[in-house]
Amino acid sequence: MTRLLLDNVGKTFRAGFLFGRHKTEAVRDVTLEVRSGETVGILGESGSGKSTLVRLAAFLLRPTTGSVTLDGVDPWRLAASARRQLRRRLQVVFQEGSDGLDPRQSVAEAVGEPLVNFGTPAKERAALVADALQEVGLTPELAGRYPFQLSGGQRQRVGVARALVLQPELVMLDEPVSALDVSVAAQVLNLLADLQERRGVGYLLITHELPVVRYLADRVAVMFAGRVVEAGPAGEVLTRPAHPYTAAMRAAALTVDPGAGLPALPAVAPPAAHGCPYASRCPAVMPRCRVETPPPFEVGSGRTTRCFLFESAGVRAEPTSHTPAALAT
Amino acid sequence: MALLEVRHLTTVFRTPFGAVRACDDVSFDVAPGEVLGIVGESGSGKTLTALSVLGLVPPPGRIEAGSIRFAGEELVGTPEARLRRLRGRDIGMVFQDAGRALDPVHTIASQLREAAGKRADVAALLGRVGLDGRLASRYPHELSGGQRQRAMIAIAIARTPRLVIADEPTTAVDSISQVQVLHELARIQRELGCALIVISHNLGLISRLADRVLVMYLGRVMEQNAVRPFVAGPRHPYARALLAATPALDLDRRTGRLAGIRGLPARMIEVPPGCPFHPRCPDAEARCSVEVPAWRAHADGSGAACHLLDAPAPLPSPVTPGQAQGERFAPAPPAAEIADGTLP
Numbered sequence: 001m002t003r004l005l006l007d008n009v010g011k012t013f014r015a016g017f018l019f020g021r022h023k024t025e026a027v028r029d030v031t032l033e034v035r036s037g038e039t040v041g042i043l044g045e046s047g048s049g050k051s052t053l054v055r056l057a058a059f060l061l062r063p064t065t066g067s068v069t070l071d072g073v074d075p076w077r078l079a080a081s082a083r084r085q086l087r088r089r090l091q092v093v094f095q096e097g098s099d100g101l102d103p104r105q106s107v108a109e110a111v112g113e114p115l116v117n118f119g120t121p122a123k124e125r126a127a128l129v130a131d132a133l134q135e136v137g138l139t140p141e142l143a144g145r146y147p148f149q150l151s152g153g154q155r156q157r158v159g160v161a162r163a164l165v166l167q168p169e170l171v172m173l174d175e176p177v178s179a180l181d182v183s184v185a186a187q188v189l190n191l192l193a194d195l196q197e198r199r200g201v202g203y204l205l206i207t208h209e210l211p212v213v214r215y216l217a218d219r220v221a222v223m224f225a226g227r228v229v230e231a232g233p234a235g236e237v238l239t240r241p242a243h244p245y246t247a248a249m250r251a252a253a254l255t256v257d258p259g260a261g262l263p264a265l266p267a268v269a270p271p272a273a274h275g276c277p278y279a280s281r282c283p284a285v286m287p288r289c290r291v292e293t294p295p296p297f298e299v300g301s302g303r304t305t306r307c308f309l310f311e312s313a314g315v316r317a318e319p320t321s322h323t324p325a326a327l328a329t
Numbered sequence: 330m331a332l333l334e335v336r337h338l339t340t341v342f343r344t345p346f347g348a349v350r351a352c353d354d355v356s357f358d359v360a361p362g363e364v365l366g367i368v369g370e371s372g373s374g375k376t377l378t379a380l381s382v383l384g385l386v387p388p389p390g391r392i393e394a395g396s397i398r399f400a401g402e403e404l405v406g407t408p409e410a411r412l413r414r415l416r417g418r419d420i421g422m423v424f425q426d427a428g429r430a431l432d433p434v435h436t437i438a439s440q441l442r443e444a445a446g447k448r449a450d451v452a453a454l455l456g457r458v459g460l461d462g463r464l465a466s467r468y469p470h471e472l473s474g475g476q477r478q479r480a481m482i483a484i485a486i487a488r489t490p491r492l493v494i495a496d497e498p499t500t501a502v503d504s505i506s507q508v509q510v511l512h513e514l515a516r517i518q519r520e521l522g523c524a525l526i527v528i529s530h531n532l533g534l535i536s537r538l539a540d541r542v543l544v545m546y547l548g549r550v551m552e553q554n555a556v557r558p559f560v561a562g563p564r565h566p567y568a569r570a571l572l573a574a575t576p577a578l579d580l581d582r583r584t585g586r587l588a589g590i591r592g593l594p595a596r597m598i599e600v601p602p603g604c605p606f607h608p609r610c611p612d613a614e615a616r617c618s619v620e621v622p623a624w625r626a627h628a629d630g631s632g633a634a635c636h637l638l639d640a641p642a643p644l645p646s647p648v649t650p651g652q653a654q655g656e657r658f659a660p661a662p663p664a665a666e667i668a669d670g671t672l673p
Contacts, residue, residue, distance in 0.1 A: 045503040046474075151593060181370035181530060186574040187589030193380055193582045211576035215587065239579055252508045252642070254533035255578045258556040262537050264507045265512050270476070 001069055002036040002202065003141060003167035004090065008066035011052050013048035026052040028226045029066075036169045037201040039196065039235055041217030043210060043249065047228035051204045057204055058092050059083060086117055088097050091163035092169040093156075095179055101147045101155060107133070108143040111161045127151065131162040135198075136220040137191060160191070168200040177212060187213060216240045219302075222246045225271035231296075232303030245284045245314050276306070283311055330401070332492060332524050333357035333382065338395035340374075340381045349597045351377035352388060353548040356624075359492065364518060366539030366556070368532055368571070372597055374526045374548035379494045382526075383422060384412035400491065414557045417444065421523075422479075423514075425497035430481055431469040437480050438465035445487035458483045458513050475506035479513055493518065496528045511538060533573050533655055536560055544568045547597060547605035550624075554631035564633040567606045599628030605637065612637055 011027040027049040034040045034057075044050040047317035053063040053274060054069055059075040067074055070090065077082040091114070101110055112129045120128065136157040144197065147155055156176065165170050176192065193216060195201060206217055213220050219235040222245065232242035241247040251263050271277035279289040289308060297311055298302035341350040349625060351374045359365050369375045372589070380386050382397055386402060404412065416422065424430040432440055438451045453464025458479040459635040469477055478498065482629070485493055495514060499507035515538060518525045529535055535542055542559050544552045544567065552565040563569045573588040580587065592609040601608050607617040617636055625639075626632040 045505060090473075153594070181594060182532070182571065184368060184575045184592035184594060185589075186587040189576075189582075190589060205646060208586070210504070211578055211580065214578065215576055215580050215582050235581060248505060248577070252504045253578050254507070254531060254537055256533050256536045256560055256575055257571060258536045258560050260537060262511050262515060263508050266508050268505060268509055322465075 002089070003033045003071055004170055004202070004204075005069050006030055006032050006053075006057060006066070007069070009053075009063045009068060010065035011056055011061060011063045015119055026226055027056065027063075030221075030226075030228050031066075032221050032228065032231065033094070034170055034202050036195070036202040036205050037200045038219070039217045041213035041220040042204065042206045042223055043208070043213050043220055043238075044206075044223035045208050047329065048223040050223050051174065052226075053223070054092065054174050054204070054206050058090060058172050059087050060092075067231055076239075088166050089168050091166060092167040092172040093159045093176055094165045095175040101158060102172055103147050105141065105146070106284075107138070107150070109146050110147075110158055111165055112319055114162060114166050125251065127150060128165055129161075132165040135195065136161045136165060144181050152180050153188060156180060156184075156188055157191070160188075164195070164199075164201075168201065170204065173205045173207075175207050176205070177196075178209060178216070190293065191214060210238060210249055211255075222256075223247065226290075227306065228296075229278065230303075230305040230309070232300065236300065236303060241279075242299045242303070242310055244277050244284055244309075246305075248281075276308070278307075332361045332363075332400060333359040333526075334396075334398040335378075336396045336398075338381055339393050340377055340386055340390055340597065341393045342390040344389065346598060346670075350548050350600065351597060352381055353600075355395070355545075355550055355552060357543050357550065359524045359526060360628075361524055362518075362522050362538045364527065366535035367377075367526060367545060368530065368540045368542055369526045369534050369545035370530055370571075370594055372547065372594065373545040374597070375545050376496055377548075378545070379496055379526065379528055383400075383416055383420060383494065384409070385416075391623050393558070397503070397522070418488045421486045421488070421490040421493040423482055423493065423495040424481055426501050431477060431484075433469055437472070440480075441465070441484055441487060443658065444484045449487065452647055454483050454487055455480070457486065457517065474502045475509060478502060478506075478510050482510070482513060482517065486521060489521055490523055491670060492524045492526070492573050494526045494528070497530070497542055498527065499534070500529075500531075503583070520530065532571060547600050549634065550569075551635075552631075552633040555629075556632070564638060565606075565635050566610045566612050566637070568633075570611070578618075604634070 009027060009030045013024045013026055016022050017023065022176050024162050030053060032040060042050045054059065056063055059068065062076050070086055074088050076088065107213065108129050111132055112125050115125045115128060119128060133140065133143060138154065142154065163321065177188050180188060182286065189212065196203065205213065207213060214234060219232065220234040220237050221228045221231040222243065224245045230237055230241065230246045237246060238250060243251055248266050252266055267281040269280040273281040275291050276294050277287040282301060286308060294306045294308050296306050299305050301312050337355050338352050338355040339350065341349060342349040355378055365380060367375045377386065381392055386392065392405050395405065397569065398469050399415065399632065403502045441451045442449050448552065449535045451465045455462050455465060460476060460479050464472060472480060498511050498514060502510060511534065514525065525540055527535065538554050542554060542556050543550055544565065546567050563572055574590055590609050590628055603618040603620055604622050607613040610617065614636065622634045622636045623636050624632050
């Protein structure tokens, strides 16, 4: 059982020069765990820090505080070459259309490239590429085509094949279907679900689309302003949200419902700099929310929320635990 | 009388690879103050329908047949100067990507004045879309995505148009800002009393905002109806499949599967003969691949283009909204189809 653990991870970016120098805390105190065979969803909007989180989880960025470990091994304590070998076990599928594919590479070359990078002998490569293509539902005759000859859904399948060809234990899915048409998105989501059942791969799924998390994820962490504001089993958290931000995300989902009209006008304001970052938008804000940052409170089995509304109901979860209550199954 | 009457609109791109019929015999009306939603996937011709109405079809595209009447005036064949005047005054446009539609080297204020005249009250125009007047002196890159989108709406409605066309107005923004932009559009439509055509691939959005819906596939209108009866009982198999592929809020893969539409989304360069949807249609019959289905109109103005509507017996029973959203509707493609490469 593979286990990726983000333990109290924070990432601060520095920008500016001399008097204009400032820090941006893109990710703060995030603790979560992904195991093979399961899907953990990260739900958040742009600016919530979810893209930084993917890069931290894929060992592409070094955390400023806390640690990221794969089966107890911290990649940032290893030499660069050993870190690269560790990276082989977890791959990233980027959003279709975000220049994931090289226009000059054929499908077979694109899918085979990770094998070249990790030194797989040429005679073994062809068979592995063919297997990976078949697994994502692409026919052998597509192998010689170039990205411009493919539909959006086919390109996204190539992205998935490219991630799978190294037989990783974990795959990070960064907005895997947001650029696709609905009918094709449905197929890609089902493909991802089937691949997980067949191969037991673990997913860290990053998206701003609540129904996508609900459909695929076992557990979810909802991010706002770099923090996980609510976490727990996806079904419970997304169906009966505790945190006001999760509730706002659910209310904003545009499901097919002609009688309902538009969802209520949501509050939009930049995150608060002090106290709870959501205080600037929260309909239930209390004076203390503007001063103190809420710690995670337990609100049910395996569920936590960073909101003072749940202080009396919940038990204060130990924020520095190595077996995070919210995300351990 | 309808504000906009589109009849048999046929917009064709003649390319070295063949003729692409981006709009093929498209007909619809928009009444004053009405919200029409045009829904379809990429390559369905929904954007080119809007560009045809605006007289902005890019070359080598050309309107080859049909008529577009706006407030009684024929727009097909009208001189460019007149169209430009209509676009500035009577028809407003909101595009998908405000970042590209706005001019990066001019401030918001100067772009508003270009649209509304030199004496325009820029702060008041921004106030109409809920933006702070102080943003007027900013350049587009200094605004957030949602602010840019609203600035573009402010420009589109600066002259109080009678028709606003919004093409994928919220695709580039987050879910919460999306609801905000839609509220803005709905409020403006109410306050100005203008008609609105909203184009989107998102049936959820259309179902919440529009009075009527037009479903397009490969340049053709597949179905049109008022939104409520459309969702309660879509008549065209493509419309049913589209509804079934739209994820419901609480759908879980462990308890029910999303139904993707089998096969490749067809491309305009190779539109199948007969009904363009027949290669992907779960109910297709022999004649569907030969004959283009005629438009079956109903007395209430709704209609659909499907051969199966002639004989009510083989049609599946009407779908309730719950079924359309949640349950497995058309079976997902079996493994055999995955192997023959028909998946997108």
